[in-house]
Amino acid sequence: DTAVSQTPKYxxxxxxxxxxxxxxxxxxxxxxxxxKQDSKKFLKIMxxxxxxxxxxxxxxxxxxxxxxxxxxxxxxxxxxLELGDSAVYFCASxxxxxxxxxxxxxxxxxxxx
Amino acid sequence: GxxxxxxxxxxxxxxxxxLTINCTYxxxxxxxxxxxxxxxxxxxQLLLKATKADDxxxxxxxxxxxxxxxxxxxxxxxxVQVSDSAVYFCALxxxxxYQKVTFGIGTKLQVIP
Numbered sequence: 001d002t003a004v005s006q007t008p009k010y011x012x013x014x015x016x017x018x019x020x021x022x023x024x025x026x027x028x029x030x031x032x033x034x035x036k037q038d039s040k041k042f043l044k045i046m047x048x049x050x051x052x053x054x055x056x057x058x059x060x061x062x063x064x065x066x067x068x069x070x071x072x073x074x075x076x077x078x079x080x081l082e083l084g085d086s087a088v089y090f091c092a093s094x095x096x097x098x099x100x101x102x103x104x105x106x107x108x109x110x111x112x113x
Numbered sequence: 114g115x116x117x118x119x120x121x122x123x124x125x126x127x128x129x130x131x132l133t134i135n136c137t138y139x140x141x142x143x144x145x146x147x148x149x150x151x152x153x154x155x156x157x158q159l160l161l162k163a164t165k166a167d168d169x170x171x172x173x174x175x176x177x178x179x180x181x182x183x184x185x186x187x188x189x190x191x192x193v194q195v196s197d198s199a200v201y202f203c204a205l206x207x208x209x210x211y212q213k214v215t216f217g218i219g220t221k222l223q224v225i226p
Binding site: 033040041042043044045048056090100101102103104105106107 | 147149151157159200202219
């Protein structure tokens, strides 16, 4: 069983559309994240949730809205997609606490055309 | 704020060569340090970690030692293989009211036969 799974893996969509990426973890972790990886492989945190509460909200356009219905799920909804949103989006999870490993999903490759 | 400085790649080595990828960090408090690896088309996998000064993390022949005095966590391997070709990310985790992982820019390693 995949520990952190996200869907879809590949998504090609037109500018202006609204899309969602779903993430689920079966590790029993209490903290989940969304990271964005740009074309140069740079990884930047977008959001972090602990026990369904938003903990980290970096400087991200408000077109991006995370939703955590329960501790095991953290979905990412993106409104009015722009060309610059093209990237790989990684979901991740961990247990809260120093030294705990963050486990990543396989990524969702978003291409906006 | 926290930051991770990692040598820029790409690094090209012949099989069985010695590998060093430098990583230094700036952080408040006592972070945990990680190396993640990303193979082409895949997500990030934890390679090794160290949670306190002088700890050595090791896995699959890779090693890194947490050096508080030089704020470094350099990755080494004595003899690289073609299958080690990937992007390597140094990262730190701090827990100062919220849990956040900060990544370096990633170093692409290419091992040629």
